[in-house]
Amino acid sequence: MAKRSSRSTHKQRHAALPSLRASVQRSNKRSAEGGVPHGDTARAKNGRNASRTGNAGTVTHSVQRAQQNQGFPVIEKGGFDLTFPDFVTALNLVAGVLAVYAAVTGELFTAAVLIIAGMVFDYFDGKIARHYGQSHDFGRELDSLADLVTFGIAPGVLSIAVYPGNNLVLAAAAIYGVAAAFRLARFNLLKEAGKAEKSYAGVPVPAAAVIVLLGTLLTVYNAALIHTGVMLIASLLMVSTLKVPKV
Secondary structure (H helix, E strand, C coil): CHHHHHHHHHHHHHHHHHHHHHHHHHHHHHHHHCCCCHHHHHHHHHHHHHHHHHHHHHHHHHHHHHHHHCCCCCEEECCEEECHHHHHHHHHHHHHHHHHHHHHCCCHHHHHHHHHHHHHHHHHHHHHHHHCCCCCHHHHHHHHHHHHHHHHHHHHHHHHHHCCCCHHHHHHHHHHHHHHHHHHHHHHHHHHCCCCCCEEECCCHHHHHHHHHHHHHHHHHCCHHHHHHHHHHHHHHHHCCCEEECC
């Protein structure tokens, strides 16, 4: 009697195997048709999360571009993203180049006026960019190059023209130009590190240019030695770590 019961149970299990296999095959088929194999569920979830993250980044970038376009239009040509403040910065650079030319040709007063005009352009390009949310890396680099020409090179050339043939003034002008380049390079590094938000480290280059321009007024007394000292002091103030509040 026990043997018959055992054989009957074995037959029932054997008969249930085909239906169990069919059920497993149907389940695998449904998983394959759904595009998510049973073993890849976690990877599929990770893929969906990554897709959401990528979409969020795209949306954020689009919002930033839209905020920029709320002010002046952005011109995207030749790999450049040019904004209206960039053209104001370019006017600063043009003023600096013309100031150098005026100093070389003996138009000393015109050179001084052009340097002052560059200061006006330098003031307003930053104000406009921040007001309309159009500050960007290209504009920052262009601004530094323009400042180097207008406030670092032009005042030195003007000083040489005021005191032609004076080796002390020539040396001081060279030192002044190098100090201006160092000051601008340090400012860019601090800006990238987020350490130039509340105050300037050292006297800004435009302020140093004002000091040099005031020094040229001493030409009426033929004070080349004094003017040399003024340029060296301006150079030292630029590369110093003196904290200067932002205006």
